[in-house]
Amino acid sequence: MAFSKSFPKQSKTSAYPQWEEITLTNEEERQEEGKARSENIRLFKECIEDARSIMKEKGLKDYQTDLVNIATALFEKRASHVVYWKESKAKEKFDEMFSKQ
Template sequence: MAFSKSFAREVPGSNMPRWEEIFLTAQEEREREQVARQENMYLMRQCIADAKVVVKNEKMMDIQSHILSIAMCLFKKRASHAVFYKEERCKDKFQRHFGILQGLKDSRSLAVKAPKKIGSEKKAEEQKKSKEKK
């Protein structure tokens, strides 16, 4: 079964987006899985090296099972799953098919907004600005 992902596309004259489903070919899916596999192997090696450092710095017994346990915990936090790479490929196909501008608009809407400043921060900033004006 081929991998697919749905994306919202604006339709002129309508308030509701139209959902377009993008499918990967078998070859594209295998390529993405290969990228994920290589990335995960690299990450696992890094995690093992980091686990060895943790064991040494914490003066723990240098036992392989301890190192591997720590490495697995680190790996679970760091690992990028194959689904991410497949979704990324679907997004590329969507943007090519329906236009780059639509894709850019979508990526801008996902941008992280700066947190609102609380009262004390606003006052401090206003005082700083008034000092700069003087």
């Protein structure tokens, strides 16, 4: 199912905005999912290193499960969701389509 999002566009004939629906192609959607995946992998690796530093700084035992749990908690706070990337791409398309008018 294709991703779509609506954005407000100023109307010349009304005080109310006209809503324009922007739909990503399957290829655009896959590209954004790929970007999100790559970023999330990089981010999780960073979270593992941060968790390792926190455990060392606080003198905690270096148990792998604790490390992963801390890293996961950090990741959940920091992670960008796939929807964000898709919405960002849809906004980019909207701006390209309607900034010329």
